Amino acid sequence: MGSCAIVVLIFAVLLQNAWCDVSPTPIVMWHGMGDSCCFPFSLGAIKDKLIDSIPGLYVHSLQIGDNIIEDVENGYLMHPDKQIKLACELIQNDTQLANGYNAIGFSQGGQFLRGLVQRCPNPPMKNLISVGGQHQGVYGLPNCATVAATVCDYIRKLLNYAAYEEWVQNGLVQATYWHDPLNPEEYKNGSTFLADINNEREISQDYVKNLQSLEHFVLIKFDDDTVVQPVETEWFGFYKPGQSVETQSLEESDLYKNDLLGLKGMNESGKLKFLSTPGNHLKFQWDWFAENVLEPYLK
Incomplete structure (x- = not known):
């Protein structure tokens, strides 16, 4: 074998070893209302599925x-601003996410998590997968929980009459x-979280820049959702605006037309992805998730 061929062979071996040593991009998960980071029947099970599907994956839930217990309670009682600040600190202190x-x-x-990427850009979030997230908020909480039905019934009544009281x-x-x-x-004027992260009061160019830094922003809608109103x-x-019967798409909204968050540019450049799946809120088949989300955006 000539010296040139030996050099090429050595380079190929080194390249292969370097490729094999590359760890998969870690994943951060954030649970929903009434859930926690680690219940074995919810996010704990999903964490196991992710690790089984992507060898060597690190997941921070x-x-x-x-x-x-505090994690569940804070999903009802701790203002999102405080939660996002704590989440930012947890992520920044986790060296595996650096x-x-x-x-x-x-x-x-x-x-x-969208509020997190807008407010906490370091370390960088690469792809954001929103599974049934309510990015324009909600107006109604039907079937809002099975685990804490009494609490949810009280919340529903309170929101109907005094949502914007301080x-x-x-x-x-x-x-x-x-x-x-x-x-x-x-x-x-009264929303202390959503109206802010949606740039509906004052425009934060940092929010726009940080959101646009995502490689992809994937929005998953559940076609048969009876929990979230409106499902759109x-x-x-x-x-x-002005009624609660007819809905409009993102493209028809002032949020998009006035480009308050930079979503128009993200949509036109292919960064914004719209996926839907049959089923009620958060009820999806793992095979569907693996094919449509895990393979193209997480592997």
């Missing part, structure tokens, strides 16, 4: 609080993304 990560948010965890905004997470289409100005919010749609 966010726990907001000192234990699982070079960036992908993120999967389930239900309200979807909009919380004490409700400060003490109830779901009030911060309650979006009353009948009173749009009251919503913009999972694709950034919502009710047309």
Whole structure:
């Protein structure tokens, strides 16, 4: 074998070894209302599925609080601003996430992770997968929980009458993304979280820049969702202003037409992805998720 061929062979071996040593991009997960980071029947099971599907994968499932009980409670009672600040600290202190990560948010965890990428750009989030997230908020909470039905019934009544009262905004997470289409100005002035991250009061160019830094922003809608009202919010749609019957798509909204978040450019460049699947809220088949989400965006 000539010296040139030996050099080529050595280079090929080194390249192959370097390729094999590359670890998969870590994943951060954020659970939804009434759930926790680590229940074996919810995010714990999904974490196991991800690790089985991507050898060597590191998954950080966010726990907001000192234990699982606090994590569940904080999903109802700790303002999203505080939760996002804590999540940012957890991620920045996790050395395995230092070079960036992908993120999967389930239900309200979807909009919380979007708030995170807009407010906490380092380390960088690469791909954001929103699984049933409510990015234009909600107006109604039917079938809102099976685990804590009494709590949810109280929340529903409270939101219907006093969503934008300061004490409700400060003490109830779901009030911060309650979006009353009948009173749009009251919503913009009173919403302490959603109206901010949607740039509906003051335009933050940092929010726009940080969101546009994503490689992909994947929005998953559940076609038979009876939990989220309206279901179009999972694709950034919502009710047309002034009523609560007819809905409009993201492209028809002022959020898109006025390009408040830079979503128009993301959509035109192919960064914004719209996926849908049959089933009720958060009820998806793993084979569907693996084919449509894991393979193209997480591997």
